[in-house]
Amino acid sequence: MVEAQQQQQGIMALLLSPTVLPFFLIAVIYTTIKLMDRTDVPKIKNLPEVPGWPIFGNLIQFGENHAKIAHDLSKKYGPVFQVRLGNRRIVFANTFDSVKNLWITNQSALISRPTLHTFHTVVSSSEGFTIGTSPWDESCKARRKAAATALNKPAVQSYMPIIDYESTKSIKELLGDSKNGQIDVDPNAHFARYALSTSLTLNYGIKIEGNVDDKMLAEITHVEREISNFRSTSNNWADYIPLMRLKPGNNTKPLEYKKRRASYMNQLLNMLKERIDKGTDKPCITGNVLKDPEAKLNHAEVMSIGLSMVSAGLDTVPGNLIMCIAYLSSPDGQEIQKRALEEINERYPNNDSWERCLHEDKCEYITALVKETLRFWSVIPICLPRVNTKDIQWGDATIPAGTSFYMNAYGAHYDDSHFKNPYEFNPDRYLSDKSIDDAAATRGTPHYGYGAGSRMCIGTHLANRELYTAFLRMITAFEIVPPKDKKDQPVLDAFGCNKLLTSLTLNPKEFKVGLKIRDKALLDQWIKESEERTKDL
Numbered sequence: 001m002v003e004a005q006q007q008q009q010g011i012m013a014l015l016l017s018p019t020v021l022p023f024f025l026i027a028v029i030y031t032t033i034k035l036m037d038r039t040d041v042p043k044i045k046n047l048p049e050v051p052g053w054p055i056f057g058n059l060i061q062f063g064e065n066h067a068k069i070a071h072d073l074s075k076k077y078g079p080v081f082q083v084r085l086g087n088r089r090i091v092f093a094n095t096f097d098s099v100k101n102l103w104i105t106n107q108s109a110l111i112s113r114p115t116l117h118t119f120h121t122v123v124s125s126s127e128g129f130t131i132g133t134s135p136w137d138e139s140c141k142a143r144r145k146a147a148a149t150a151l152n153k154p155a156v157q158s159y160m161p162i163i164d165y166e167s168t169k170s171i172k173e174l175l176g177d178s179k180n181g182q183i184d185v186d187p188n189a190h191f192a193r194y195a196l197s198t199s200l201t202l203n204y205g206i207k208i209e210g211n212v213d214d215k216m217l218a219e220i221t222h223v224e225r226e227i228s229n230f231r232s233t234s235n236n237w238a239d240y241i242p243l244m245r246l247k248p249g250n251n252t253k254p255l256e257y258k259k260r261r262a263s264y265m266n267q268l269l270n271m272l273k274e275r276i277d278k279g280t281d282k283p284c285i286t287g288n289v290l291k292d293p294e295a296k297l298n299h300a301e302v303m304s305i306g307l308s309m310v311s312a313g314l315d316t317v318p319g320n321l322i323m324c325i326a327y328l329s330s331p332d333g334q335e336i337q338k339r340a341l342e343e344i345n346e347r348y349p350n351n352d353s354w355e356r357c358l359h360e361d362k363c364e365y366i367t368a369l370v371k372e373t374l375r376f377w378s379v380i381p382i383c384l385p386r387v388n389t390k391d392i393q394w395g396d397a398t399i400p401a402g403t404s405f406y407m408n409a410y411g412a413h414y415d416d417s418h419f420k421n422p423y424e425f426n427p428d429r430y431l432s433d434k435s436i437d438d439a440a441a442t443r444g445t446p447h448y449g450y451g452a453g454s455r456m457c458i459g460t461h462l463a464n465r466e467l468y469t470a471f472l473r474m475i476t477a478f479e480i481v482p483p484k485d486k487k488d489q490p491v492l493d494a495f496g497c498n499k500l501l502t503s504l505t506l507n508p509k510e511f512k513v514g515l516k517i518r519d520k521a522l523l524d525q526w527i528k529e530s531e532e533r534t535k536d537l
């Protein structure tokens with residue numbers, strides 16, 4: 001015993017001696033860095049790698065704007081390259097064709113999603129995963145299937161009365177706020193309500209009854225926006241550097257928002273259950289699942305579908321809507337409004353486009369406007385991340401199963417080998433008789449605004465109809481013009497318009513537009529007819 005103690009003391013004395021200590025410290029630091037510097041997946045052979053720093057990898061270099069930096073780096077390293085974000089190896093795809101090859105050609109292998117510390121461990125426990133954040137397994141498959149069925153084309157057609165009601169309500173509110181077009185207005189909150197109330201009605205049969213000051217609207221939009229930051233692949237360094245998770249207070253904010261979200265999600269579900277018990281519930285997706293004895297979904301899965309529906313359309317639909325309205329108000333947007341209106345009047349010469357747009361979305365120019373909006377603003381610039389469940393071959397590189405893939409949707413949308421003049425906002429590129437020579441854009445996948453492949457967005461029919469109806473109705477109701485005060489003018493470029501570049505979804509900066517009523521009597525008539533149609537909703 002004494003002998004062992006003496007031996008230990010001897011070793012300590014040797015390590016602390018002036019000649020050995022520096023080498024000992026270097027060895028300790030080297031080993032620590034080596035241990036912390038390991039990545040989840042080893043370096044992938046034959047795939048270009050952007051050099052990075054120990055421990056941080058490329059995090060510092062990528063800064064706040066991952067989409068822009070990766071797009072720029074692709075000029076040097078090629079369309080697909082690997083980087084290290086802390087201890088994760090990421091394959092970035094940055095061009096239209098490389099995304100097509102990896103996300104569509106290899107869709108069965110690229111079906112899962114990675115888990116990231118902040119969102120998956122702190123903000124959510126397993127019952128809190130949305131469909132879009134769930135790794136692929138039997139439960140995710142069942143939830144995705146149930147939600148996709150509830151959002152397929154015929155189902156969405158049956159929800160059009162909700163879109164009729166909500167878009168009319170937003171336009172009526174804009175009319176009031178602008179004092180019948182006399183003062184400039186910020187359309188942001190009105191379209192956040194439009195998207196949220198649509199989702200809540202079809203999922204829980206519960207509308208946001210109040211106006212844009214409604215407390216529940218404010219709480220859900222604020223909390224979901226914050227949670228979207230915790231989900232972002234560029235906002236949380238603790239996702240990539242485990243040591244940062246030990247920082248005191250690191251989890252305080254995510255935990256607060258987890259609690260606030262659970263509170264309104266439970267409130268919504270309980271309100272629906274009460275109505276079902278009393279027999280006063282309105283037909284809705286969650287109600288159908290709860291009442292279906294055959295439904296094989298448990299409570300957590302029902303909650304997950306509800307959460308997916310509420311969160312998925314909340315930032316994405318308004319982000320697109322708001323930015324397109326901002327563009328329409330600009331001098332270049334005046335010509336677009338003129339073209340759109342001409343086509344609407346030609347197709348609906350009897351002034352009944354407000355009603356007819358609920359049954360068909362056949363104005364080609366408006367459809368092209370929707371697509372170009374989804375391309376130009378890429379509201380999820382780095383698409384929701386994926387993980388491959390099988391090896392994927394890219395040229396000479398074999399990318400092993402379990403690697404994280406980030407689709408740079410912004411990079412693909414601004415890929416000038418696919419889109420002619422990508423920095424130009426031009427709906428014509430999506431017209432079948434295209435006025436510009438850009439055939440590639442009209443064939444196959446028009447853009448990656450909704451992602452691509454096996455885990456592509458399942459809300460596309462709903463989102464497209466929400467956008468189409470809102471654009472058509474806004475353009476027929478108003479001439480959208482620049483605000484009187486220059487300081488209210490919107491910033492239009494893909495990144496300049498964004499309040500927080502590290503957010504998962506585009507968060508548009510505030511701005512105002514002028515709304516000149518085109519024909520007050522006709523607008524009043526359309527509003528009255530819509531209110532009449534939807535009075536029992």
Ligand code: HEM
Pocket residue numbers: 131132133134144147151199308309310312313316317320379380383384385448449450451452453454455456457458459460462463
């Ligand atoms: C303009 C509006 C929208 C945009 C731009 C958008 C975009 C996206 C994107 C980029 C993804 C990831 C796709 C991928 O990994 O390839 C996604 C997934 C998803 N979206 Fe949307 N979305 C929109 C609206 C909606 C709406 C209204 C709903 C439902 C009410 C919805 C439900 C979902 C769901 C459930 C997923 C997850 C799919 C999965 O992981 O399997 N989305 N969306």
